[in-house]
Amino acid sequence: xxxxxxxxxxxxxxxxxxxxxxxxxxxxxxxxxxxxxxxxxxxxxxxxxxxxxxxxxxxxxxxxxxxxxxxxxxxxxxxxxxxxxxxxxxxxxxxxxxxxxxxxxxxxxxxxxxxxxxxxxxxxxxxxxxxxxxxxxxxxxxxxxxxxxxxxxxxxxxxxxxxxxxxxxxxxxxxxxxxxxxxxxxxxxxxxxxxxxxxxxxxxxxxxxxxxxxxxxxxxxxxxxxxxxxxxxxxxxxxxxxxxxxxxxxxxxxxxxxxxxxxxxxxxxxxxxxxxxxxxxxxxxxxxxxxxxxxxxxxxxxxxxxxxxxxxxxxxxxxxxxxxxxxxxxxxxxxxxxxxxxxxxxxxxxxxxxxxxxxxxxxxxxxxxx
Numbered sequence: 001x002x003x004x005x006x007x008x009x010x011x012x013x014x015x016x017x018x019x020x021x022x023x024x025x026x027x028x029x030x031x032x033x034x035x036x037x038x039x040x041x042x043x044x045x046x047x048x049x050x051x052x053x054x055x056x057x058x059x060x061x062x063x064x065x066x067x068x069x070x071x072x073x074x075x076x077x078x079x080x081x082x083x084x085x086x087x088x089x090x091x092x093x094x095x096x097x098x099x100x101x102x103x104x105x106x107x108x109x110x111x112x113x114x115x116x117x118x119x120x121x122x123x124x125x126x127x128x129x130x131x132x133x134x135x136x137x138x139x140x141x142x143x144x145x146x147x148x149x150x151x152x153x154x155x156x157x158x159x160x161x162x163x164x165x166x167x168x169x170x171x172x173x174x175x176x177x178x179x180x181x182x183x184x185x186x187x188x189x190x191x192x193x194x195x196x197x198x199x200x201x202x203x204x205x206x207x208x209x210x211x212x213x214x215x216x217x218x219x220x221x222x223x224x225x226x227x228x229x230x231x232x233x234x235x236x237x238x239x240x241x242x243x244x245x246x247x248x249x250x251x252x253x254x255x256x257x258x259x260x261x262x263x264x265x266x267x268x269x270x271x272x273x274x275x276x277x278x279x280x281x282x283x284x285x286x287x288x289x290x291x292x293x294x295x296x297x298x299x300x301x302x303x304x305x306x307x308x309x310x311x312x313x314x315x316x317x318x319x320x321x322x323x324x325x326x327x328x329x330x331x332x333x334x335x336x337x338x339x340x341x342x343x344x345x346x347x348x349x350x351x352x353x354x355x356x357x358x359x360x361x362x363x364x365x366x367x368x369x370x
Contacts, residue, residue, distance in 0.1 A: 029090040032152030035137025036077065036114055037103035044106070044114075046080035047071050047138040049151050050088065067151060069142065077117045094121065098152035099129045099159070100173065101137040101192065107207070107214035112180050119177060126174035129159045131190040132207040132214060143194055144201055155201070159190050162203045166228050166238035166256075167221045169206070180212055183345070184330030188227075191218045208324040211347070215322040223315050226308065230277055230357065231327060232261050239284070242307045244300070252300065253285035257364060263332065267340050273329055276358040279308075282365040291366035304361040312357035325350045 033049040050068045072083035085092050106114055118124055133140045144151045162168040168190040179187040186209050193204040206224040208215045219227065225238055238256040243249070257280045264274040281304075283291060290296045319326060330349055333341040344352040 029088050029092050030096045031092055031094045032096055033099055033101075033141060033155065034094070034097055035101040035103065035141050036080075036106050037137050038105040038109075039073065043073050043075060044077055044080050045071060045073050045138060046077065046084065047141050048084060048092075049141065050092075071138065077114055093123060095123045095125060096152070097125055097128050098156035099131060101140060101155075102130070102132045102214075103137040104132065104134040104214065104216075106137075107132050107209075108216060110212045111209075111214070112212050115173070115177070115180075118173065124173070126177075127172050129156055129190070130171060130173055130176055131155070131159060131192050131203075133192045134207075134216075134218070135193075140192060140194065140201060155192070158201075158203055162190065162221075164235050164237065166225050166233070166235045168203060168224060169228060169233065170235075179209075182331065184325070184332075184334045184341075185328035186210055186325045188219065188224070188324070188326050208319070208322050208326065210323045210350075215324055217318065217322050217324075219315075219318070223311075223318075226311060226315055227319075227326060229256060229259055229279065230261070230275060230312070232259050232277075234259055240308075241285075242304060244303050244307075250288060251285075252283065252304070254281040254283050254304075254363075256280070257282050265333070265337055265340070267343075271333070271340055271344060271353045272356060273332075273353055274356045274358070275327075276360065278360045278362060280362050280364045283363060286366075291363075297363050300363055301361050304363075305359055308359035308361065309357065312359055316355040316357055320350065320353075320355070323348055323350045325353075327355075329353055329355070 029050050031048045032051055035047040037045045037047070039045050048070050050070055051066075068088075070084050070088055072080040072087070074080040074083055081092060100118070102111065102114065119126070141151070144154065159168065163170050169188060171187065171189050176187060176189065179185060188206040188208050190203050191205045191207045192201060194200070195202045195204070203221070205218045205220045206227075208217050208219065222240065225240060228234070229238065234256060239253060240256070241251055241253040243251050259280075260278045262276050266272045266274070283300075286300075330341070330345075333344075
């Protein structure tokens, strides 16, 4: 019995030694926002926003918050982080990072070279948003309103708002990683820029990728919404506004309530993909009204279907010009048409695909005035 107690004691002792890998918050410098650029010497430049908590000794321990902008340069991303660490007091901790911004020149290369050390760090929050700017990430971060203390949260919520309006895809560091190793699907991420009218940072659309590299082309918010609808991706709201026809100044705004998609694949000289979607929509703004008249509803269905199909043709031509298979047609061929995929697979497989889009609009509601 005595031996059993001694044995139990030795088993319990290791549990009482404390945490061997603790990281005290008082010693950490919390990074809330990070941007990565390439300079003229082809070196990486990392810009980070660190939040400082200042405790006042003369005001009964009251705290104030300030942001500190730090930069580091190096041949690798890790070296830039080391250089930043050497210039600040405490240890850099990326656990609270909300958004990672890639400068245009960095993104035009293989972005996995940038993301690899980030994925290897267990402290990084992989649910953080990833975005791109066509200019410098450093300039965009510095341009954020000085009155906005929580800069990382500000950009994060701005991207989240666009996601809820079906203007940008719901991508994170984690979800983008899966596309980097998918041979049959590309991706697109939010494009941030400075609006010239009000001089503020805004989500101005989405950036197209081919494989692991930014193509240099962007989709407008309207084009991004239409593409997401073709992908059967719909958030809480999906508003569109169009002119009824080119000859009139009458416009109509509507919200997509539901989507149904149909894809047909046929092998000819190229792979022809017919993709059609039906949108059930709710009219939210149409001053001419008369929406209780079935002829008016039929007319709107026809006109909106024609307008959106025309816009879809322009959209898919842009995707083809950039060899960006955001829709994942390669993945469709891999899964359901493997013999066709074997014929065209390769680095530029999308050039062998011709997309014929069609949009059918069905007005199902016109608001409470009906």
